[in-house]
Amino acid sequence: MKPVIALVGRPNVGKSTLFNRLTRSRDALVADFPGLTRDRHYGEGRVGARPYLVVDTGGFEPVAKEGILLEMARQTRQAVEESDIVVFIVDGRQGLAPQDAAIAAYLRKTGRPVFLVVNKAEGMKYSAVASEFYELGLGDPRAISAAHGDGVTDLMNEALEVAYAGQPEADDDATNTRGTKIAIVGRPNVGKSTLVNALVGEQRVIAFDMPGTTRDSIYVEFERQGRPYTLIDTAGLRKRGKVFEAIEKFSVVKTLQAISDANVVILLLDARQDISEQDAHIAGFIVEQGRALVIGVNKWDGLDEHVRERAKTDLARKLKFLGFARSHYISATEGTGIGNLMRSVDDAYAAAMSKLPTPKLTRALIEAVEFQQPRRRGPVRPKLRYAHQGGQNPPIVVVHGNALDAITDSYKRYLEGRFRETFRLEGTPLRIEFRSSH
Numbered sequence: 001m002k003p004v005i006a007l008v009g010r011p012n013v014g015k016s017t018l019f020n021r022l023t024r025s026r027d028a029l030v031a032d033f034p035g036l037t038r039d040r041h042y043g044e045g046r047v048g049a050r051p052y053l054v055v056d057t058g059g060f061e062p063v064a065k066e067g068i069l070l071e072m073a074r075q076t077r078q079a080v081e082e083s084d085i086v087v088f089i090v091d092g093r094q095g096l097a098p099q100d101a102a103i104a105a106y107l108r109k110t111g112r113p114v115f116l117v118v119n120k121a122e123g124m125k126y127s128a129v130a131s132e133f134y135e136l137g138l139g140d141p142r143a144i145s146a147a148h149g150d151g152v153t154d155l156m157n158e159a160l161e162v163a164y165a166g167q168p169e170a171d172d173d174a175t176n177t178r179g180t181k182i183a184i185v186g187r188p189n190v191g192k193s194t195l196v197n198a199l200v201g202e203q204r205v206i207a208f209d210m211p212g213t214t215r216d217s218i219y220v221e222f223e224r225q226g227r228p229y230t231l232i233d234t235a236g237l238r239k240r241g242k243v244f245e246a247i248e249k250f251s252v253v254k255t256l257q258a259i260s261d262a263n264v265v266i267l268l269l270d271a272r273q274d275i276s277e278q279d280a281h282i283a284g285f286i287v288e289q290g291r292a293l294v295i296g297v298n299k300w301d302g303l304d305e306h307v308r309e310r311a312k313t314d315l316a317r318k319l320k321f322l323g324f325a326r327s328h329y330i331s332a333t334e335g336t337g338i339g340n341l342m343r344s345v346d347d348a349y350a351a352a353m354s355k356l357p358t359p360k361l362t363r364a365l366i367e368a369v370e371f372q373q374p375r376r377r378g379p380v381r382p383k384l385r386y387a388h389q390g391g392q393n394p395p396i397v398v399v400h401g402n403a404l405d406a407i408t409d410s411y412k413r414y415l416e417g418r419f420r421e422t423f424r425l426e427g428t429p430l431r432i433e434f435r436s437s438h
């Protein structure tokens with residue numbers, strides 16, 4: 001599981017600037033999906049072999065009594081509770097502010113490991129910027145410049161050392177799960193627990209806590225038609241007698257972690273509700289993570305034609321960028337549509353793990369170019385020569401040639417469509433990377 005790092009501090013200390021730097025590697029990917037609404041507050045990054053999730057908490061006024069500030073404080077507290085590490089940012093140019101002391105007092109009580117960071121320290125002497133912050137009682141302040149990047153890699157190396165210290169090794173028994181890993185995600189009340197019970201309720205399942213995380217996540221192993229699966233909980237499930245019940249409130253962090261750790265995500269929507277911003281954010285994260293996806297539109301039972309049409313139009317309009325995924329109209333309470341949903345899960349997994357042999361990829365590329373040439377940009381016309389597979393889950397196609405910087409987004413989408421058709425890649429994102437020789 002990817003550790004979660006929360007960025008905390010009062011407004012204007014540089015949290016968003018640091019957030020952007022820590023998640024920058026993802027920006028290019030996000031830009032590849034037009035129409036994607038993105039939640040600026042959750043992102044992903046990696047230092048070396050160590051990935052992490054990062055949460056930017058907005059401004060934190062711990063003494064707020066009402067309104068938007070109170071809501072922000074509430075959200076910050078939830079983010080801190082769900083994090084493995086807190087990076088507490090103060091402003092080296094403004095110096096120590098009274099709110100900093102209040103935030104420090106709160107953070108000390110949470111017992112989370114805290115890294116105290118003095119931002120905007122570029123061009124300043126360490127002793128001059130750091131000294132006044134010792135009195136926060138959070139150890140040695142680290143000086144950084146989020147804007148210029150000074151000190152950020154050192155900070156992350158140390159933070160990740162601590163975050164990963166509690167994690168089991170990759171080959172630890174506890175992390176070896178069976179079969180396809182599935183995360184069922186969606187807003188509260190869409191029917192996640194009901195679907196879990198429809199899938200596994202009758203079976204003797206093995207449920208266990210995944211160690212090494214502060215938010216103990218449960219993993220449920222089950223079988224269906226002889227195939228093994230492991231379900232990663234997002235709803236805060238606990239077994240009560242024969243059924244699973246959700247006992248915790250919705251957690252964005254838990255949802256993001258489950259998506260990162262899954263092979264296939266089932267995005268569950270409620271046919272009786274409009275698709276919300278939150279649904280779109282979750283969907284955006286699934287695509288960013290490159291996860292195979294199946295959409296389940298739940299509560300399809302007893303709906304009249306008019307409502308059904310509306311639900312279909314809403315889906316087509318708001319989640320256009322999920323066109324690669326199959327949708328199923330299901331009823332978790334009645335058990336209808338679930339067989340087909342699970343067949344799509346299997347197909348999406350197979351597509352995500354596809355092997356794309358170089359000769360066949362290159363042939364598909366050349367045929368695509370013969371059918372439609374990329375446009376010239378100025379005097380140069382991009383030349384696409386051959387392609388090979390650069391990764392699985394999601395599949396990555398690396399296209400080699402010359403002047404590939406001039407390839408337009410629409411041509412890239414055209415190529416994606418051709419590759420999808422050739423290899424019948426349904427249910428998985430597909431990434432295309434270009435490598436120019438000159």
Ligand code: GDP
Binds near residue numbers: 017
């Ligand atoms: P947030 O409200 O905590 O998210 O703060 P922002 O990231 O929006 O930054 C607030 C202001 O501080 C912006 O004008 C930034 O450009 C500036 N800022 C952020 N990081 C640095 C830094 O490392 N050095 C300097 N000099 N300014 C910075």
Ligand code: GDP
Binds near residue numbers: 188191235246333334
């Ligand atoms: P969760 O919060 O996403 O885990 O949602 P639950 O599984 O707890 O379901 C929320 C409510 O929706 C419960 O009252 C369920 O009985 C109801 N529900 C779930 N699936 C269906 C369905 O397929 N049809 C109908 N009509 N109601 C459903």
